[in-house]
Amino acid sequence: MKKKVAKLTLVSALTISSVIAYTASTTSPVYAQGSLSELNKEKSNIENKQNDVKSKLDDSSNKLNDIHSEQESVETEIKKLNTSISSTQVKITEKKEQISTTKEEVKKLEKQIEEVTARIEKRNELLKERARSYQQTGGMVNYLDVLMGSQSFSDFIDRVGAVATIVEADQTIIKEQEADKKLLEDSKAELKSKLSSLETMLADLESLSSQLNTEKKAKDKLMAQLKEEENHVHAEMLSLEEEEQLLKDQQVAMEKAIKLEKERQAELARKAAEAERQRKEAEAKAAAERAAAQKASATKSSSNKTTSTSSSSGGSSSPSVSKPSTSVSSGNFTRPAGGGYLSSGLGQRWGTFHAGVDIAATGAVPIYSAADGVVIRSYNSSSYGQVIFISHYIDGQQYTTVYAHMRDGSRLVNAGDVVSKGQRIGTMGNTGDSTGQHLHFELHKGPWNQAKSNAINPVGIVPL
Numbered sequence: 001m002k003k004k005v006a007k008l009t010l011v012s013a014l015t016i017s018s019v020i021a022y023t024a025s026t027t028s029p030v031y032a033q034g035s036l037s038e039l040n041k042e043k044s045n046i047e048n049k050q051n052d053v054k055s056k057l058d059d060s061s062n063k064l065n066d067i068h069s070e071q072e073s074v075e076t077e078i079k080k081l082n083t084s085i086s087s088t089q090v091k092i093t094e095k096k097e098q099i100s101t102t103k104e105e106v107k108k109l110e111k112q113i114e115e116v117t118a119r120i121e122k123r124n125e126l127l128k129e130r131a132r133s134y135q136q137t138g139g140m141v142n143y144l145d146v147l148m149g150s151q152s153f154s155d156f157i158d159r160v161g162a163v164a165t166i167v168e169a170d171q172t173i174i175k176e177q178e179a180d181k182k183l184l185e186d187s188k189a190e191l192k193s194k195l196s197s198l199e200t201m202l203a204d205l206e207s208l209s210s211q212l213n214t215e216k217k218a219k220d221k222l223m224a225q226l227k228e229e230e231n232h233v234h235a236e237m238l239s240l241e242e243e244e245q246l247l248k249d250q251q252v253a254m255e256k257a258i259k260l261e262k263e264r265q266a267e268l269a270r271k272a273a274e275a276e277r278q279r280k281e282a283e284a285k286a287a288a289e290r291a292a293a294q295k296a297s298a299t300k301s302s303s304n305k306t307t308s309t310s311s312s313s314g315g316s317s318s319p320s321v322s323k324p325s326t327s328v329s330s331g332n333f334t335r336p337a338g339g340g341y342l343s344s345g346l347g348q349r350w351g352t353f354h355a356g357v358d359i360a361a362t363g364a365v366p367i368y369s370a371a372d373g374v375v376i377r378s379y380n381s382s383s384y385g386q387v388i389f390i391s392h393y394i395d396g397q398q399y400t401t402v403y404a405h406m407r408d409g410s411r412l413v414n415a416g417d418v419v420s421k422g423q424r425i426g427t428m429g430n431t432g433d434s435t436g437q438h439l440h441f442e443l444h445k446g447p448w449n450q451a452k453s454n455a456i457n458p459v460g461i462v463p464l
Contacts, residue, residue: 036261043254050247053240060237067230074223081216088209095202102195106188113184120177127174239450246377249415253374256416332394333462334422336403337439338366342464346457355452356402356442357464365428367410367439369419370401370462378414384440385432386411388425389448400454402442405434 340361347354373392381387384404388411392399407429413419430437442448443458458464 036258036265039254039258039261043251043258046247046250046254050244050251053244053247057237057240057244060233060240064230064233064237067226067233071223071226071230074219074226078216078219078223081212081219085209085212085216088205088212092202092205092209095198095205099195099198099202102191102198106191106195109184109188109191113181113188116177116181116184120174120181123173123177249377253376253416256418257374332372332421333370334368335463336368336370336401336441337361337428338368339363340365340428340439342459343438345459346455353452355455356404356440357458358438358440359428359464360436360438361428362437364407365437365439366424367403367406367426367428369421369423369425370441370443371399371421373401373419375413375415375417375419375425376400378411378417380408381432383433385434386426386429387432388413390419390425391447398446400442400444400446400448402440402444402448404440404442405429405431405438407431 337359340359342357343360344354344358346357369390371390371392371394373390375388376391377387377389379387381404384402386406386408387402387404388406390401390403392401403425405428406426408431410427410429411425413423413425419425428437428439434440441458441462441464442452443456443462444452444454445456446454448454
């Protein structure tokens with residue numbers, strides 16, 4: 001039994017007593033007036049409960065509106081976060097691409113630097129070789145060789161200029177290579193600085209992305225909580241709407257009881273008036289008979305006086321009054337099913353509380369009202385299936401019986417109907433949250449409530 005059904009505030013026992021009293025004409029008008037007063041009081045209580053339920057429904061509706069407003073606000077924030085996350089992710093991808101490109105550029109520069117460095121080192125080796133040669137032979141000797149080898153003075157000048165040009169060219173090449181190397185190293189340093197900056201920006205973006213995702217998770221969690229709260233409020237509203245409908249059913253039953261009580265009181269008043277009229281007629285007739293007898297006794301003989309006295313005594317007898325029938329006491333229950341066996345008892349079952357007993361059988365098994373009562377609800381529930389709730393008042397105690405999982409289309413009574421003990425109300429079935437054909441029967445000492453705190457074990461109370 002999983003469905004959340006509203007708490008049943010069942011019709012008072014006075015509903016039952018008013019119906020029974022309608023057929024018991026010997027009840028005194030004083031009791032009848034008191035009964036009507038109690039019925040009106042109960043009707044007033046139902047109306048107060050209806051107002052209370054309406055107020056709770058309004059509160060729940062306002063709460064639901066507040067939840068929806070907050071959900072819209074959170075949804076807007078989540079959309080903004082999703083946009084920011086997507087934008088940040090694009091930037092992260094771009095930065096990663098830039099870092100990858102920059103790293104490639106750094107690698108190319110490092111390769112170029114290596115090549116330039118190798119050329120410089122090669123030329124340096126050549127210059128070192130020349131320097132060693134100068135040191136071994138002496139620079140002046142080389143110049144004398146150049147002079148001695150010249151064919152003329154102008155040739156000498158040309159040779160000296162060529163040597164100077166070579167030396168100067170070597171120095172220029174070295175300087176250019178060193179400048180190229182410095183440029184490459186500066187470019188490398190610049191690229192590394194750029195790479196460091198990109199990596200810093202990437203770290204900042206990844207930190208931002210992590211922060212945004214954390215915020216989104218928090219918003220998603222809040223949205224889930226709001227959804228759960230929304231479902232809870234919806235369930236409360238469904239429960240209150242059920243209760244509101246049940247109170248309407250009770251009001252109909254109570255108005256019917258009040259009508260029956262008024263009719264009963266009118267009938268009692270009519271019978272009382274008729275009895276008073278008959279009493280007065282009987283008294284008048286008896287007085288007339290006595291007067292006639294006394295008049296006759298003055299003119300008749302003493303023997304006639306004796307006869308007159310006997311006749312007068314017979315005329316004074318009054319009509320008899322029937323005794324009221326004895327009301328049914330506690331224990332006035334009958335078996336709720338026309339057949340079957342007890343397949344499950346009251347108590348813990350599969351981790352939940354089983355608030356009643358199950359009677360299983362096959363075939364078209366009739367279901368009966370366990371006692372005299374008034375039908376409070378007769379409808380199709382997602383958990384109880386085809387179900388009937390009946391209120392009883394036995395020996396000053398209110399009871400509620402529940403008959404669940406009946407066959408579709410088999411319910412024979414509606415809310416507000418007065419039923420008698422043993423009256424057929426439906427047929428055993430397998431509707432709602434049920435496995436296999438059976439009657440789920442509950443007995444509550446007092447009204448039914450969602451927690452089923454009033455459920456008692458019917459074994460030993462109701463014949464099963």
